[in-house]
């Protein structure tokens with residue numbers, strides 16, 4: 337269960353008072369998630385999610401919290417972070433969104449309606465594609481900058497660490513794909529890709545649906561400024577594949593891309609680089625899953641995600657790229 341840090345009723349009462357959320361009715365640890373400590377917090381004024389950040393620092397967090405606030409203000413359905421009343425200033429019109437609970441950085445955001453759709457149809461994929469394009473456009477005037485902290489620099493740092501735990505065939509694939517991504521990142525086509533704040537982890541378990549309606553994107557804590565195409569690739573690799581084999585599902589892929597394109601048409605460089613970006617998206621999560629499995633955090637009592645899933649997805653994407661050459 338994803339409660340690395342126990343929050344007491346007293347802590348919750350103090351926080352609710354500080355944020356003017358009313359009287360605490362219930363505080364319940366959330367099962368699921370592998371990064372942060374999450375609680376559902378019910379008060380006399382509503383339902384919220386309290387997150388204690390286990391890895392991100394006080395310096396890194398304002399980027400994510402202000403991004404959520406910005407997107408919510410642009411009608412993108414995301415959980416809205418709550419500010420300490422009266423903390424808004426001319427320099428910081430959103431107010432103080434970051435709190436401290438049990439010595440850790442923490443935030444309280446609105447609870448979204450619904451549940452994740454783990455077996456999506458083409459209709460769900462179209463809804464995600466449409467909203468992702470809207471989110472990218474809404475982020476264009478977001479004034480803060482923080483790179484994708486799980487981008488190419490992190491892959492270059494982390495691959496040598498995980499290679500100790502992989503077979504010779506896996507090591508060859510990891511090294512070859514990393515070399516390819518470094519080469520692509522230095523190309524003029526890559527430099528032409530449009531960039532902005534991206535979610536970077538928009539898997540099925542980070543989107544809510546209620547009765548068929550998309551009610552929100554959440555878990556923005558891997559967001560960063562990167563290419564919009566990387567966000568698209570991450571989605572296609574999770575929403576639009578056959579989960580058993582890692583193979584692309586053409587109907588769902590087309591539905592996603594058509595809906596995205598209807599809001600924001602893909603640029604020529606994006607069409608050109610989509611196959612290699614799908615490989616980048618698979619590589620990113622293969623690396624992080626290897627890292628989470630073989631270098632677990634001390635407090636982790638969690639079931640790590642299976643890295644071989646993304647090895648399969650990557651091998652499928654490599655084979656697919658050759659087919660389209």
Ligand SMILES: Nc1ncnc2c1ncn2[C@@H]1O[C@H](COP(=O)(O)OP(=O)(O)OP(=O)(O)O)[C@@H](O)[C@H]1O
Pocket residue numbers: 338366367368369370371372373374385415445446447448449541542554555
């Ligand atoms: N704003 C929200 N509204 C409703 N439910 C939420 C919200 N935020 C989190 N949850 C619930 O809490 C669970 C865990 O949250 P989350 O996915 O953010 O975990 P995490 O450990 O921070 O991240 P990760 O998915 O990267 O492991 C979600 O699956 C969801 O059920």
Ligand SMILES: N[C@@H](CCO)C(=O)O
Pocket residue numbers: 370537539621624625641
């Ligand atoms: N979405 C990630 C988990 C961390 O957000 C994965 O499936 O590996």
